[in-house]
Amino acid sequence: MNKIRTRYAPSPTGKMHVGNLRSALYEFLIAKHEGGDFMLRIEDTDQERFVEGATEIIYRTLEQAGLRHDEGPDRDGGYGPYVQSERMKTGIYMKYAKELIEKGEAYYCFCDRERLASLKTEVMDGKEISVYDKHCLSLSGEEVAANLAAGKPYVIRQNIPNEGTTTFHDELYGDITVENSELDDMILIKSDGYPTYNFANVVDDHTMNITHVVRGNEYLSSSPKYVRLYDAFGWQVPVYIHLPLITDENHKKLSKRSGHASFEDLMEQGFLKEAVINYVALLGWSPEDNQEIFSLEELIEKFDYHRISKSPAVFDIVKLRWMNGEYLKAMDFDVFYEMAKPWLERALPHGLDLRRIAEMVKTRIEVFPDIGGQVDFFGKLPEYDVSMYTHKKMKTTGETSLEVLKDVLPLLEAQEDFGNDALYRTLLQYGEEKGYKTGFVMWPIRTAVSGKQMTPAGATEIMEVLGKEEALRRIRAGIEKLQAA
Ligand code: GLU
Numbered sequence: 093m094n095k096i097r098t099r100y101a102p103s104p105t106g107k108m109h110v111g112n113l114r115s116a117l118y119e120f121l122i123a124k125h126e127g128g129d130f131m132l133r134i135e136d137t138d139q140e141r142f143v144e145g146a147t148e149i150i151y152r153t154l155e156q157a158g159l160r161h162d163e164g165p166d167r168d169g170g171y172g173p174y175v176q177s178e179r180m181k182t183g184i185y186m187k188y189a190k191e192l193i194e195k196g197e198a199y200y201c202f203c204d205r206e207r208l209a210s211l212k213t214e215v216m217d218g219k220e221i222s223v224y225d226k227h228c229l230s231l232s233g234e235e236v237a238a239n240l241a242a243g244k245p246y247v248i249r250q251n252i253p254n255e256g257t258t259t260f261h262d263e264l265y266g267d268i269t270v271e272n273s274e275l276d277d278m279i280l281i282k283s284d285g286y287p288t289y290n291f292a293n294v295v296d297d298h299t300m301n302i303t304h305v306v307r308g309n310e311y312l313s314s315s316p317k318y319v320r321l322y323d324a325f326g327w328q329v330p331v332y333i334h335l336p337l338i339t340d341e342n343h344k345k346l347s348k349r350s351g352h353a354s355f356e357d358l359m360e361q362g363f364l365k366e367a368v369i370n371y372v373a374l375l376g377w378s379p380e381d382n383q384e385i386f387s388l389e390e391l392i393e394k395f396d397y398h399r400i401s402k403s404p405a406v407f408d409i410v411k412l413r414w415m416n417g418e419y420l421k422a423m424d425f426d427v428f429y430e431m432a433k434p435w436l437e438r439a440l441p442h443g444l445d446l447r448r449i450a451e452m453v454k455t456r457i458e459v460f461p462d463i464g465g466q467v468d469f470f471g472k473l474p475e476y477d478v479s480m481y482t483h484k485k486m487k488t489t490g491e492t493s494l495e496v497l498k499d500v501l502p503l504l505e506a507q508e509d510f511g512n513d514a515l516y517r518t519l520l521q522y523g524e525e526k527g528y529k530t531g532f533v534m535w536p537i538r539t540a541v542s543g544k545q546m547t548p549a550g551a552t553e554i555m556e557v558l559g560k561e562e563a564l565r566r567i568r569a570g571i572e573k574l575q576a577a
Contacts (some may be wrong), residue, residue, distance in 0.1 A: 094301075094303060095126075095127070095128050095129065095303075096122065096123050096126040096127075096128030096129070096303050096304060097123065097128055097129045097131060097300070097301050097302050097303050097304070098119040098120070098122050098123040098128065098129075098130055098131065098302065098303070098304045098305075098306060099119065099130070099131040099132070099133050099297070099300065099302050099305075100115060100116040100119050100120070100130070100131070100132055100133070100154075100159075100161070101132075101133045101134075101135050101293065101296075102116075102134065102135065102150050103134075103135045103136065103138060103141060103142075103289075104134060104135075104136055104142060104143060104146035104147045104149075104150060105141045105142070105143050105146055106143050106146055106149070107146075107149055107354035107355070107356050107357070108149060108150060108153040108354055108355045108356070109346070109353050109354045109355075110338060110346060110353050110354065110355070110372060110375070110407060111308060111338050111346065113153070113157065113355050113368075113372050114335065114338065114372050114373075114375050114376065115306055115307055115308065115335065116154060116157075116159055117157070117159060117369060117372055117373060118306050118333075118335065118373075118377070118395075118397070118400070119304075119306045120159045120161075121373070121391055121392055121395035121397075122304055122306060122333075122395065122397050123162075123304075124392040125392055125393070125395045125396070125397075128303070129162040129163060129169065130159070130160075130161050130162055130163075131161060131162060131163040131164060131169065131171070131174070131300065131302070132150070132154065132161040132163070132164030132165065132167075132174060133164070133174050133175075133176070133296060133300065134147055134150070134164075134165060134174065134175040134176065135176050135289060135292065135293075136175060136176055136177050137176045137177060137180065137286045137287055137288070137289065137292055138286075138289065139284075139286070147165075149356070151166065153355045153356070156355070156359070156365055157355065157365055157368075157369055158365070158369065158388050171299070171300040171301065176287070176292055176296065177286075179292075179296065180285070180286060180287065184295060184299065185280075185281060185286075185287035185291060185292060185295055186281065186285070188291075188295050188325070189248045189280050189281045189287070189291065191325070192248075192250070192251075192280070192321070192324055192325075193248065195324055196251060197250065197251050197320075197321075197324040198248050198249060198250050198251055198280055199228060199229050199231075199248070199249055199251055200228060200231070200236050200239070200240070200246045200247075200248060201224070201227075201228040201246060201247050201248070201249045201277075201279075202228055202231075202239050202244050202245070202246045203224075203227060203228060204245075207227070208224075211223060211224065211225055214276075223276055224249065224276055224277045226251075226277060228249075229251060229277075245283045246283065247279045247280075247281060247282055247283050248279070248280045248281040249277040249278065249279055249280065250277055250278050250279075250280055250291075250317060250320070250321065251277060252272055252275045252276070252277055252317065252320060253272050254272060254273050255272060255273070256271075256272045257269050257270060257271055257272060258270055258272055258275065258316040258317075258319060258320055259316075259319075260315050260316055260318075260319040260329070260332065261329075261332065262312070262315070262332045262333065262334050263331055263332065263333045263397065263398065264333060264334060264398075264400055264402055265312070265334060265402065268312070268315075268316070270316045275316055275317055275320075278290050278314075278317055279291075290314060290317065290318070291321070293305075293318065294318050294321045294322060297330055298322070298325070298327045298328075298330075302330055303330055303331060304330060304331045304333060304397075305330045305331070305332050305333070306333045306335065306397075307333075307334060307335065308334070308335050308337070309334040309335060309336060309337060310337075311334060312334050315332060315334075333397055333400065335376055335400065336376045336400070336401055336402055336403055336404050336405055337404040337405070338375055338376070338404070338405050338406075338407050339404050339405070339406050339407065340406070340407055341406060341407075341408060341409075343404070343406065346407050353407070355368065358412075361459065361461065362435075362459040362460040362461040363412065363416050363459055364416055364419050364420070366387070366388070366419055367412065367415050367416040367418075367419045368412070368416075369388060369391075370384075370385060370386050370387075370391075370415060370419075371411070371412045371415050373386060373391050373395070374405075375405040375407065376400055376401050376405040377395070377397075377399055377400045377401070378399060378401070379394050379399070380399070384415070385415070385418055385419075385422075413458040413459060414458065416458055416459050417457065417458035417459075420454060420455075420457060420458070420459075421454065421455050423454075425450075425451070425454065428450065428454055429446075429447060429450045431460065432450045432453070432454075432460060432463060433446060433450070435460045435461065435463040435464065436449060436450060436463060436467065438464065439463060439464040439467055439468050439471065440467060440468070440470055440471045441471045444470055444471070444557060445557055448556075448557055449467050449470060449548075449557060452466075452467075452548040452549040452553070453466050453467060453548045456548050466547075466548050467548065469542045469543055469544050469547070470554075470557060470558065473541075473542075473543045473566055473569070474543040474544065475543070476539070476543035476544065478490060478573055478574060478577040480539050480543075480545060481493035481494075481535070481536055481539055481570075481574065483531075483535050485531070486529075486531040486532055486535040487529075487531075487532055488531075488532055488535050488536060490574055490577055492532070492536070493535070493536035493539070493570075493574060494536075494571065494574040494575065496528070496532070496533055496536045496537070497536050497537065497540060497567055497570055497571050497574065498571060499522065499526075500519065500522060500533070500537065500567070501564070501567055501568065501571065503518055503519075503522060504518070504555075504560075504563070504564060504567065505564060507560070510555065510556060510559065510560045510563075511556055512552045512553050512555075512556045515552040515555055515556065516552045519533055519534065519537070519551075519552065534550060534551045534552075536570070537551040537555075537567065538550060538551035538554065539570065540566050540567045540569070540570030540571075541554050541555055541558060541563055541566045541567065541570075542554055543566075
């Protein structure tokens with residue numbers, strides 16, 4: 093069998109959305125799983141949709157995501173140019189369009205805007221398109237030549253018969269047969285001389301030796317027309333794999349409005365690229381077992397495209413957050429610390445033991461931006477309500493808390509070793525002497541030193557990080573608060 097060659101063929105129209113990222117990832121995985129080549133082709137023939145800088149975003153995103161292309165505009169593999177506008181300059185699309193005209197599979201169309209506007213329209217894929225009536229197919233060779241000589245603007249259209257059917261095969265959907273009468277004579281070459289996406293993708297995929305075409309299932313309805321082009325040229329049709337829709341939590345098509353739909357946005361929101369790739373891999377694909385955490389290498393090894401699902405995949409940010417948290421938990425501490433440091437520095441004043449605090453939060457956060465909310469109390473005691481001292485399970489009330497805090501204050505003042513272990517021993521001993529349970533003693537202390545219901549560490553660890561002076565100041569403040577209540 094020939095070496096597998098896949099391509100990611102983005103149009104440079106902005107950020108790389110999750111759907112695009114998934115296409116790129118699956119194409120990368122399908123190629124790498126079989127030791128094949130993954131190619132990047134920039135589809136910039138739709139000049140109206142072109143966005144300045146978007147090509148750079150594509151390079152950057154692929155690089156960051158670890159989806160290294162073997163060939164592309166910046167990496168010649170002998171199939172270039174890899175940018176469609178440059179391919180156009182070689183005359184390739186026009187050459188093949190003319191070949192189709194000779195074969196009777198395409199024709200010049202000189203109809204102007206007014207005439208096209210008068211044609212009946214049909215709704216296809218939610219878009220209103222006019223159904224071309226083959227008017228120009230009946231022009232004689234002389235008429236066409238005269239129009240061309242007169243410089244009349246034209247497009248080239250695919251000639252699809254009104255009778256019969258067209259069948260194509262998709263690896264996931266199986267054989268799909270459509271009535272030819274439902275297929276419009278789509279434009280192959282536009283009046284500006286550029287090829288349409290519909291034509292360029294066929295010419296390029298063939299001439300670039302692409303074996304597997306992976307794309308969103310919004311292209312399913314156009315595929316019969318592509319297959320007709322391959323057949324007309326006598327080319328081998330590539331393996332088609334159409335991917336399921338990705339929806340948001342409300343089962344609506346994932347849109348830019350969802351806010352977290354692009355790779356860049358997710359990076360800005362503090363997600364790890366490994367977690368994003370892992371998560372995106374599961375948007376429509378699942379392994380044989382229940383494994384959920386995959387490195388890119390593991391994905392390459394396990395990715396069998398036959399297991400891609402046809403059902404829509406839901407982009408669930410809660411699940412992604414969970415997954416990101418799993419990556420953080422598993423991360424080497426030094427690596428974690430380096431990444432967490434800027435977030436800790438942003439949330440905390442100087443002088444605190446950031447490494448120690450990083451240890452506390454490593455298993456408690458899902459994404460780095462969670463750090464602020466977890467640790468800010470170390471920097472500044474938040475305003476808290478006195479009712480926080482009352483805890484049913486610990487059996488504490490405002491009164492018992494006041495008593496405990498008043499008792500332990502002199503013990504802590506006398507405490508020389510303010511390390512976690514020593515503090516713990518002191519408080520444990522106090523509890524034993526009084527016949528109090530540990531929680532009964534620790535709850536009021538932790539409340540006083542943190543002002544929070546939930547903290548990433550216990551009372552004594554927090555005190556150690558705060559240092560004696562600050563810890564005692566907070567306990568005294570707690571006593572005052574309870575006395576005033
Ligand atoms: N340029 C198309 C897009 O960005 C590519 C679709 C395909 O993979 O063929 O949607």
